[in-house]
Amino acid sequence: MTDANQEKYFGKAMKRIEDPRFITGAGNYTDDIVLHGMVHAAMVRSPYAHAKIKGINKGSVQDMAGVIEVLTGEDIQKAGIGSIPVGWLLPELKTPAHPAIALDEANHVGDIVAVVIAETRAQAEDAAAALEVDYDALPGVSAAGEAVKEGAPQVHPDVPNNVAFHWEIGDEAATNEAFNRAAKVVKISAKNQRLVANAIEPRSSLAQFTPSSGEYLLYTTSQNPHIHRLILAAFVMNIPEHKLRVISPDVGGGFGSKIFQYQEEVIVLLASRLLGRPVKWTARRSESFVSDMQGRDHESEAEIAVGENGELLAYRVNTLANLGAYQTLFAPAVPTYLYGTLCNGVYKFGAVHVKVTGVMTNTVPVDAYRGAGRPEATYLIERIVDMAAHELNMDPAELRRKNFIQPDEFPYQTPVALVYDSGDYEPTLDQAMNMMKYGELRAEQQKMKGGKKILGVGLITFVEACGLAPSALVGQLGAQAGQWESSLVRVHPTGKVELFTGSHSHGQGHETAFPQIAADELQIPIGDIELVHGDTGRMPYGWGTYGSRSAPVGGSALKMALQKITAKAKKIAAHLLEASEEDVEHEGGVFRVKGAPEKSKTFFDVALMAHLAHNLPEGMEPGLEATAFYDPKNFVYPFGTHIAVVEIDTETGHVKLRNYGSVDDCGPLINPLIAEGQVHGGIAQGMGQALLEEAAYDEDGSLLAGTYMEYAMPRADDVPSYQLGHTYTPSPHNPLGVKGIGESGTIASTAAVANAVMDALWHECGIKHLDMPYTAEKVWKAIRDARGGQ
Numbered sequence: 196m197t198d199a200n201q202e203k204y205f206g207k208a209m210k211r212i213e214d215p216r217f218i219t220g221a222g223n224y225t226d227d228i229v230l231h232g233m234v235h236a237a238m239v240r241s242p243y244a245h246a247k248i249k250g251i252n253k254g255s256v257q258d259m260a261g262v263i264e265v266l267t268g269e270d271i272q273k274a275g276i277g278s279i280p281v282g283w284l285l286p287e288l289k290t291p292a293h294p295a296i297a298l299d300e301a302n303h304v305g306d307i308v309a310v311v312i313a314e315t316r317a318q319a320e321d322a323a324a325a326l327e328v329d330y331d332a333l334p335g336v337s338a339a340g341e342a343v344k345e346g347a348p349q350v351h352p353d354v355p356n357n358v359a360f361h362w363e364i365g366d367e368a369a370t371n372e373a374f375n376r377a378a379k380v381v382k383i384s385a386k387n388q389r390l391v392a393n394a395i396e397p398r399s400s401l402a403q404f405t406p407s408s409g410e411y412l413l414y415t416t417s418q419n420p421h422i423h424r425l426i427l428a429a430f431v432m433n434i435p436e437h438k439l440r441v442i443s444p445d446v447g448g449g450f451g452s453k454i455f456q457y458q459e460e461v462i463v464l465l466a467s468r469l470l471g472r473p474v475k476w477t478a479r480r481s482e483s484f485v486s487d488m489q490g491r492d493h494e495s496e497a498e499i500a501v502g503e504n505g506e507l508l509a510y511r512v513n514t515l516a517n518l519g520a521y522q523t524l525f526a527p528a529v530p531t532y533l534y535g536t537l538c539n540g541v542y543k544f545g546a547v548h549v550k551v552t553g554v555m556t557n558t559v560p561v562d563a564y565r566g567a568g569r570p571e572a573t574y575l576i577e578r579i580v581d582m583a584a585h586e587l588n589m590d591p592a593e594l595r596r597k598n599f600i601q602p603d604e605f606p607y608q609t610p611v612a613l614v615y616d617s618g619d620y621e622p623t624l625d626q627a628m629n630m631m632k633y634g635e636l637r638a639e640q641q642k643m644k645g646g647k648k649i650l651g652v653g654l655i656t657f658v659e660a661c662g663l664a665p666s667a668l669v670g671q672l673g674a675q676a677g678q679w680e681s682s683l684v685r686v687h688p689t690g691k692v693e694l695f696t697g698s699h700s701h702g703q704g705h706e707t708a709f710p711q712i713a714a715d716e717l718q719i720p721i722g723d724i725e726l727v728h729g730d731t732g733r734m735p736y737g738w739g740t741y742g743s744r745s746a747p748v749g750g751s752a753l754k755m756a757l758q759k760i761t762a763k764a765k766k767i768a769a770h771l772l773e774a775s776e777e778d779v780e781h782e783g784g785v786f787r788v789k790g791a792p793e794k795s796k797t798f799f800d801v802a803l804m805a806h807l808a809h810n811l812p813e814g815m816e817p818g819l820e821a822t823a824f825y826d827p828k829n830f831v832y833p834f835g836t837h838i839a840v841v842e843i844d845t846e847t848g849h850v851k852l853r854n855y856g857s858v859d860d861c862g863p864l865i866n867p868l869i870a871e872g873q874v875h876g877g878i879a880q881g882m883g884q885a886l887l888e889e890a891a892y893d894e895d896g897s898l899l900a901g902t903y904m905e906y907a908m909p910r911a912d913d914v915p916s917y918q919l920g921h922t923y924t925p926s927p928h929n930p931l932g933v934k935g936i937g938e939s940g941t942i943a944s945t946a947a948v949a950n951a952v953m954d955a956l957w958h959e960c961g962i963k964h965l966d967m968p969y970t971a972e973k974v975w976k977a978i979r980d981a982r983g984g985q
């Protein structure tokens with residue numbers, strides 16, 4: 196049962212336990228689930244960005260094969276279903292109603308105007324395509340900068356001038372004062388373009404209502420089933436929370452887009468109640484483009500004040516954040532608290548001031564997408580610092596080094612609210628520069644200057660805030676949710692162990708990493724431990740997975756629950772060994788009396804006796820089970836340096852990412868293989884934004900990039916083999932010392948690749964800034980124009 200040579204699992208690069216299931220097609224996803232009597236829903240989506248719905252002719256499809264029901268906004272209203280709420284409030288925030296089915300106005304292409312339920316998916320989709328909807332097209336607006344202009348089309352009457360909020364942070368007067376004494380001011384006007392999340396598994400929901408008990412079961416693609424249950428039950432369906440069980444089985448990626456409560460989930464719940472049959476909906480890929488929450492979409496003006504000797508004195512930012520047509524769960528938090536507070540980056544600014552205006556437009560709603568606010572902040576600060584280096588004729592690495600927050604200054608209070616927990620930035624810079632042979636790259640760049648191919652080196656040092664918590668702080672800032680995490684450890688009489696967590700794995704490898712933590716604490720083989728997650732009917736309450744919180748917050752809750760188990764197990768062992776607790780040691784998976792190694796009890800002996808309860812210490816409760824709730828004192832602040840190397844063909848404008856190196860610090864690694872996998876995926880996602888991806892809209896709000904023919908995702912041949920390095924600076928305030936790593940790659944790589952492209956163009960022909968994505972056409976034209984049209 197126990198292994199005397201118990202190996203150490205924390206820190207071991209073991210392969211993921213869950214992967215054989217995924218790579219052999221044995222995963223169990225929502226769309227795989229078939230319930231008896233199940234019918235299918237198909238959404239009728241607005242082809243207009245903005246339109247009055249004058250009428251819907253339900254009769255136009257009632258006789259079509261298999262059609263059971265057509266639902267409209269009126270049916271939603273009649274059933275007393277609430278608007279989908281916003282989970283984060285800002286002062287004077289305007290939150291227009293967000294009905295599950297639009298009532299009389301569609302506000303973006305893809306907005307749901309009706310639903311057809313039929314016996315098969317094909318029948319539902321055929322009828323949805325045939326349903327007669329009478330629209331009156333209205334003027335629409337897609338860009339935030341246009342939407343705030345006088346006379347712009349109004350998206351919602353209750354959001355005057357399309358402005359949902361004004362928000363600011365930092366000291367404006369101190370920032371102005373620092374700008375007054377600057378030797379140099381560097382300015383940037385930059386767009387951070389909109390992105391589509393593109394999880395590999397499209398969203399899917401299946402609801403079953405049981406009339407006899409009044410209970411609902413919802414299988415859905417969720418990153419946080421308890422949040423889904425809370426919001427859907429209490430605010431939308433108006434039912435007791437315990438009457439809704441949400442199961443999020445295997446989920447094929449989320450990248451933030453599966454945090455939110457979507458209209459389709461409400462629709463299948465209601466339809467199942469009305470029809471008395473299970474109802475399923477699964478998105479087609481083209482539906483994902485117009486209905487999954489999108490990411491980024493900022494228009495920013497920023498300035499940096501630099502002193503005589505290259506000191507970064509102050510930073511000023513003014514950003515328009517496009518929120519799209521409705522505000523969803525985290526929408527107000529992403530461009531404010533997740534963005535503005537990170538604008539300081541890794542530097543010792545005297546003052547920072549950030550203003551953000553949240554703008555509503557006739558586009559798909561924008562919310563969290565991998566990194567959520569932090570990639571936008573990192574992109575802006577790291578672009579402008581590179582521009583400053585170019586203009587000061589300084590090496591970008593040296594300007595950064597000169598201005599880093601120093602290791603002895605942690606915990607570090609930034610001018611924009613955050614207190615960075617721990618950090619040591621310079622070693623990541625040194626390691627990355629050595630690893631990538633930075634000096635040689637600069638020499639090569641000089642050699643290639645003026646040739647057909649030119650070289651660019653993009654370097655960034657970043658810090659990010661993740662491990663979303665603590666509840667008290669985020670509550671003060673407007674969150675309508677707690678940010679702690681729970682864990683339940685259940686030891687069975689046989690010594691086999693189930694771990695229940697409120698965190699949710701949808702590609703992050705928790706089924707391996709969490710048992711690694713447990714195997715070390717319990718000192719039992721990892722094969723005796725299984726992680727259970729994603730089911731509100733089985734787990735204690737938890738807040739799910741986003742903001743790279745599972746390792747630092749969920750993992751810490753697990754550690755605490757495990758410590759309760761080992762403390763009780765030791766008491767039982769001491770009692771069985773007739774020794775005092777202080778004389779018992781737990782080593783190599785066995786409880787032994789110090790100095791009398793022949794007297795021992797295994798974890799199995801203890802687990803069995805905890806349940807048989809024949810011989811327990813006086814007054815001890817039977818069983819071996821413990822729950823812990825962990826609410827950290829602060830966020831955690833991973834950091835690192837990334838270096839991208841690009842080669843640009845000046846005759847075609849084609850940008851090739853030639854090399855990429857990263858040195859990340861997220862404290863100790865639970866599983867280096869998983870952590871590196873997270874960095875790999877993250878880098879690809881971030882370079883995708885820099886070079887390829889853009890959810891482009893026309894000016895009225897039609898999505899121009901609505902399929903993979905127009906929306907370019909990175910493919911294997913777009914990315915080089917990465918060189919990865921690490922430093923290890925623990926977080927001082929969680930029991931594992933770990934910081935998150937799930938978003939770092941994306942947060943860093945967009946800025947690194949962008950800086951590499953602009954570094955090449957600056958050195959070649961003095962181009963200061965171009966907006967992403969750096970398509971061949973854009974780069975070629977810029978080079979041609981800079982060379983005077985040659």
Ligand code: MCN
Nearest residue numbers: 448449450702708742743744745746864865866935936937
């Ligand atoms: N880990 C580790 N050592 C550390 C930190 C983390 O070994 N010091 C491991 C963890 O045990 C976990 C993984 O790395 O297995 C990621 O942990 P963490 O950084 O805590 O992030 P989360 O598990 O909370 O995942 C969320 C994060 C986010 S916010 C997005 S978006 C994202 C991401 O993870 N979406 C993903 N990575 C993704 N990966 C996949 N495959 N699919 C997604 O949708």
